[in-house]
Amino acid sequence: MSHLSPSGPAVLTLDRVAIALGGRPVLRDVTAELRPGEFVGLIGSNGAGKTTLLRVILGLLRPDGGRVEVLGRAVGRGNRAVGYVPQKAQIDPDTPLRGRDLVALGLDGERWGLPLPSRARRARIDEALRAVDALSYADAPAGRLSGGEQQRLLIAQALLTNPRLLLLDEPLSNLDLRSANAVVQLVARIGRERGVTVLLVAHDINPLLGVMDRVLYLAAGRAAIGPVDEVVRGDVLSRLYGYRVDVLRVQGRVLVVAGGELVGGDADMCGHAEEQWPERLALGGGRP
């Protein structure tokens, strides 16, 4: 995409990253470089190591091998250059916090002591709320908002440190199709306007088609990165998975069939199959 500066320094460097959890190798050899302002979708089926990779980038897990750098420096917890929206970040309906209070934690929630209200503080929080179009419901109790609204608040929370890299772990799960598309568009806009590199985890590639610059595809502990057309292909994914994989394109959508199962391109087969198959196969009028 035109806003990319391919010559810029890498925002995120993954060099032969390997990690095992509980004796089981999760990532074997993951190499990728993310440029400033780039929107990358991190795709893979359940258990492919997507969340593990994010935790490594956040400094919450130490890789067994390889090099991980953000802006040319080794990763560590509390890096304000990295914004993070965790997986299944559903807010308990009875949480006695306004959306605004939740977002404010992103500004200085890690510091000891009481927050001292000030005009500058309020202005920064308002700015983040405006960036995600959440000002209108910022004073409502956060737990009472819809999934899409909560997701926006969490993105605003992650933006408050002015990160150069934004990590979003499955922000589209639990969202209906329309909300999911709205969140994708919003994240893309934020990345573009602020020059933030976005790494968005999803198990379904379809909501990201046409929005992301590149795809980082995880399978069998390895990764392939590149434009969708160059990575999400039968031959490339077959090599990645280590067995035959077919990629079908139906009405502008992508279906990945690996070893007789439908993965990546759509649902992981564990649990969502019944829900996703009929929807995907009964497409009426292309993408909404």
Added chain:
Amino acid sequence: MTWLGALLPPDLWQNEQVTNALLVGAVAAVVSAALGYFVVLRGLSFAGHAVTDIGLAGGAGAVLLGLNALWGLLTFCVLAAAGVDLLGERARERDVATGVILALALGCGAFFLYIGTRFVNEPYILLFGSIFEADAGLTPPLALIGAACLAVLAVLYRPLLFCSVSPETAAARGVPVRLVGLLFIVTMAVGVAEAAQVVGVLLSTALLIGPAASAMYLTARPGRGIAVAAALGVMETWAGIVLAYDSYYWTWPVSGKGWPVSFFITVLALGVYLLARLVRPVGRRRGEHRPPAVHNPFPEALA
């Protein structure tokens, strides 16, 4: 003020025991309410109650050794809280750890009470409180302990709120989540040991949970919520003390015998909680912003 004077029991303000009770009660109520806000937020109500019950064994043990019950309460509450936190990392684990420690401590408490009590009403005082008989010499240390609890809570405030609401993000941002949790539960233990002096071991949960849970229905701002909880706690405690004092003059069900303070406080705490639930300005938005509960697997077929 004359109508108020007529309503209040005679000689209320001349009685030093009463003024001392009002002071100690207010301190315990404020500290409990502030701690209780986070106890409710973190889903620690059971642990909070268990910690005081475990404190009973300490209180009884201190009496057995001829010390003031407060010191035994404090020691055992803190040990219990640390144990509950260190033994159980996950909620389910913590639940089991709490239950096991609780049963053991209650058994020890029963033993100490049986062996160690010299007066018939000592176990009763430990369990249900006796704010009017509170040792006035203990008021300064109680106030000091209360102030220390609030100071620690103020220091912990932001990281504690952060890891109570979004632990993963807090951890990623460098908050020592486990340490903050441990420091909080130990502070809570000190606070409830103090409240146990006012309403007794069994009922200190009323001051811990009641006002905070009520406040959460009334406001969605954390700072304001803690202030509202503290105000409710003080009002419930003071009203309970005044009613208990007044009850010495009541002739029903028996004359010449006052009703216990803790009875009034718990009834008031429950009443306020139910009222707050009923009013709940905070919950009005429920439904307005919820997506439909039933997921439609064929959105495009209907489009």
